[in-house]
Amino acid sequence: MTLKTLPVIALLVSGAWAQDGPCMADAMLDVSDSPGAGPAYPKPSVEASCEGDQLVVRSNGIPHYEFVQVTPNPLVERDNEFRVPARPQLADEKTPIPLLGSLGFAVNGMAIFGPNEGGVPVEEQFGDPIFNSIMDACMGHTAQEYHYHALVQKCLSTGVRPGEPSPILGFGFDGIPIRGPWGCVDADCSRVVRFRSSWEQVREPHQDAWDAYDYVEKEGPEYLDMCNGHAGPDGDYHYHATETWPYILGCYSGTPMPQARPGAPRPNLTQGQRPPAAARPPAARRPRGGGPGRTPRPSQSEVTAAAEALGLASDDVAKALRAEPGNLKPVNLAASARALGVEQGSLTEALGRQQRPRRQRPNLAPPEEPECFFRCGQSEEDAVGCTLTPDHKVLCFRPCDDNKCG
Ligand SMILES: [Zn+2]
Ligand SMILES: [Zn+2]
Numbered sequence: 001m002t003l004k005t006l007p008v009i010a011l012l013v014s015g016a017w018a019q020d021g022p023c024m025a026d027a028m029l030d031v032s033d034s035p036g037a038g039p040a041y042p043k044p045s046v047e048a049s050c051e052g053d054q055l056v057v058r059s060n061g062i063p064h065y066e067f068v069q070v071t072p073n074p075l076v077e078r079d080n081e082f083r084v085p086a087r088p089q090l091a092d093e094k095t096p097i098p099l100l101g102s103l104g105f106a107v108n109g110m111a112i113f114g115p116n117e118g119g120v121p122v123e124e125q126f127g128d129p130i131f132n133s134i135m136d137a138c139m140g141h142t143a144q145e146y147h148y149h150a151l152v153q154k155c156l157s158t159g160v161r162p163g164e165p166s167p168i169l170g171f172g173f174d175g176i177p178i179r180g181p182w183g184c185v186d187a188d189c190s191r192v193v194r195f196r197s198s199w200e201q202v203r204e205p206h207q208d209a210w211d212a213y214d215y216v217e218k219e220g221p222e223y224l225d226m227c228n229g230h231a232g233p234d235g236d237y238h239y240h241a242t243e244t245w246p247y248i249l250g251c252y253s254g255t256p257m258p259q260a261r262p263g264a265p266r267p268n269l270t271q272g273q274r275p276p277a278a279a280r281p282p283a284a285r286r287p288r289g290g291g292p293g294r295t296p297r298p299s300q301s302e303v304t305a306a307a308e309a310l311g312l313a314s315d316d317v318a319k320a321l322r323a324e325p326g327n328l329k330p331v332n333l334a335a336s337a338r339a340l341g342v343e344q345g346s347l348t349e350a351l352g353r354q355q356r357p358r359r360q361r362p363n364l365a366p367p368e369e370p371e372c373f374f375r376c377g378q379s380e381e382d383a384v385g386c387t388l389t390p391d392h393k394v395l396c397f398r399p400c401d402d403n404k405c406g
Pocket of ligand 2: 179184240
């Protein structure tokens with residue numbers, strides 16, 4: 001048996017599509033001649049190779065285009081290493097993306113985050129950063145690192161003419177490529193369409209963005225699945241970046257690598273907070289796609305116990321906890337507690353879970369004269385500002401009171 005036949009066998013065994021063919025390292029950008037972020041920053045670097053069955057990408061976290069600051073966090077060089085399956089496969093079941101932190105990387109080596117921000121507009125809230133206008137023109141911004149919440153094709157590719165299918169703009173941690181918004185609807189490419197998300201906005205996404213959008217399956221070749229992907233005309237499954245929520249990925253259709261960022265900090269899975277091995281569900285049943293921002297999905301028995309303890313209807317509790325069958329939204333206990341009108345601590349206790357010690361945030365105290373970074377709205381009256389701290393939390397949030405519009 002040759003290595004090349006393995007994906008075909010996997011296809012036959014699981015009935016799922018598997019990426020065949022060469023490793024996709026060539027999809028990564030050559031940034032060696034790019035202008036870079038600006039004279040004040042190191043030159044960008046991106047290296048991609050295939051090591052065994054993994055696509056390995058290393059970058060220094062500096063974008064290949066001019067950096068325009070929209071949040072106060074500085075752009076700093078860092079050692080990025082991403083490892084994803086070189087020949088990804090569709091999983092039997094889709095899995096949620098993390099509520100916080102990275103879920104993939106773009107072809108310029110910058111991290112891709114999910115569609116919600118952490119702690120914006122105020123702590124414990126998770127608004128839509130695009131709706132809240134805290135992104136640069138390439139839909140990136142800095143917090144701990146420069147990262148994207150949406151992808152803009154012209155920032156990540158050159159030489160693509162209008163009406164042409166989009167190239168690969170990035171990869172999920174499941175190794176599945178993320179293409180730009182345009183693509184063919186049939187094998188002859190008789191028509192190129194702009195692919196569209198099937199998620200609908202049901203309320204204002206200013207605060208708890210995941211509660212503001214619902215997936216509603218739609219007819220039509222341009223509509224994508226819950227994860228924002230589809231199988232193209234030649235059967236290859238990929239995601240598309242879209243104009244609307246979830247912008248990049250709504251969930252993982254493949255199996256994300258547990259160690260997609262070796263050595264990266266995992267702020268919500270630190271030693272003291274992790275349950276002992278014996279208390280953890282077996283690996284096969286544990287929800288995958290880990291990394292920062294992951295809260296375990298509530299089980300049916302936890303939902304029932306919580307509903308009883310809180311004196312609420314089980315259906316309401318399941319809905320608030322996003323624990324209904326088929327719901328793949330990342331769990332967010334703060335938002336769930338708000339939806340149920342209870343304290344987060346009471347909900348955690350009702351679920352039979354241990355309260356997490358609050359993380360030390362020594363830098364959260366606002367300075368005496370907080371520097372307010374902001375982008376102005378339509379008029380000075382409706383303009384707002386926000387300041388992200390290095391741990392992705394808001395330091396201040398106040399109306400603009402002068403003309404320092406960025
Ligand atoms: Zn962000
Ligand atoms: Zn497509």
